[in-house]
Amino acid sequence: MDAELFPRERAGVAPGAVHAPGWLDDEGQRHLLAACRDWARPPAGLRTVRTPGGGTMTARQVCLGWHWYPYAYARTAIDGDGAPVKPFPAWLGELGRRAVADTLGPAAVPSASYDIALINFYDGEARMGMHRDADERADAPVVSLSLGDTCVFRFGNTGTRARPYTDVELRSGDLFVFGGPSRRAYHGVPRVRPGTAPPRLGLRGRLNITLRVSGL
DSSP, rough: OSOOOOOOEEEEEEEEEEETTTTTHHHHHHHHHHHHHTTSSSSOBBBOBBBBOOOOOSSSEEEEEEEEEEEOOOOOOOOTOOBBBBBBOHHHHHHHHHHHHHHHHHGGGGGSSOOEEEEEEOOTTTOOEEOOOOSOOOOOOOOEEEEESSEEEEOOOOOOSSSEEEEEOOTHHHHHHHGGGGGTEEEEEEEEEESOOOOOGGOOOOEEEEEEEEEO
């Protein structure tokens, strides 16, 4: 994947939704991966998310700033070990603001600071059904960063989980930002491609770091 006939180009997937391939360089990926490994350790570490209907999400998750559980936020890992949620680091918020400015323009950068990170770990069998990020009180753009294995990211519309949608290949280091008219669009991960992570990164599986403004 390092040598391609045609380099991957930045693309507007929908109004307010932009895919920026290779946005994080190798050093940035390694730095973010090291931080994720620290955040995944207990207390309030990586957990399996259980839905109100008794099911479980196949991607495991750890949260920063605010702890998300279906379908609300808390200051403790209320559906985990009950420990206080890990703090949201200022440098991660600045990374989110830079991502928005670079993809949607300076005017789209939220006045409020990013204060939530949801970090999902996907093994080769993990999936994520179509859903909306709708538990926040703010409409700031969502910033999504990928590390490790390539996935198919399905980005849909605001009205239904069904078509129309666009499938986008997200590789390690890719950035995807969605805000404005696409802020409440349905999206999901129908499959991960095991063994596609860059060997130099030292990660098996996929990490997705999603940054949000809570408005709480």
